[in-house]
Amino acid sequence: MSLIVNGSEVSAPADPRTSLLDYLREELHLTGSKKGCNQGACGACTVLVDGERVLSCLTLAVQVQGRAVTTIEGLADADGLHPLQAAFIEHDGFQCGYCTPGQICSAIGMAAELARGLPSHVSADLSADATLTREEIQERMSGNLCRCGAHNGIVDAIHATLAAEMPA
Ligand code: FES
Numbered sequence: 001m002s003l004i005v006n007g008s009e010v011s012a013p014a015d016p017r018t019s020l021l022d023y024l025r026e027e028l029h030l031t032g033s034k035k036g037c038n039q040g041a042c043g044a045c046t047v048l049v050d051g052e053r054v055l056s057c058l059t060l061a062v063q064v065q066g067r068a069v070t071t072i073e074g075l076a077d078a079d080g081l082h083p084l085q086a087a088f089i090e091h092d093g094f095q096c097g098y099c100t101p102g103q104i105c106s107a108i109g110m111a112a113e114l115a116r117g118l119p120s121h122v123s124a125d126l127s128a129d130a131t132l133t134r135e136e137i138q139e140r141m142s143g144n145l146c147r148c149g150a151h152n153g154i155v156d157a158i159h160a161t162l163a164a165e166m167p168a
């Protein structure tokens, strides 16, 4: 049994009860994904599985065997930071930074959901393509909490990054 983490094939944990979050942090030493609540309430542990955002604290590592997991450590490349990482810096999208890896992974997954036209609770027209408004971003990112209160900067960073790709 194996899975792909940030492009590298790794063996699944021997103990099938190991959460994906504990596996990433304790066995692979990828400590960017954070353990906030460990019960699905804060979003700090958000990673991408085949491009979709998941809460790694509520996911068993063995559930994602054969699939591609991307953590915050897998976003930057030789050319530099991921555009969202750079935007979080530019727009003051963090203070302590504890929620930031989850915020950025969640935003990438959220952008893909927007691109697929998936509506949210605040989408006025369920039959129309979702648009990139602050209200949509706030709603779609509401599962990622920031105890520092950096939400305005987080929304600004996400909006600025995605604005060029989607109609406002
Ligand atoms: Fe997973 Fe809080 S640590 S949602």
Ligand code: FES
Residues within 6 Å of the ligand: 093, 094, 095, 096, 097, 098, 099, 100, 145, 146, 147, 148, 149, 150
């Ligand atoms: Fe501190 Fe979000 S930046 S919790």
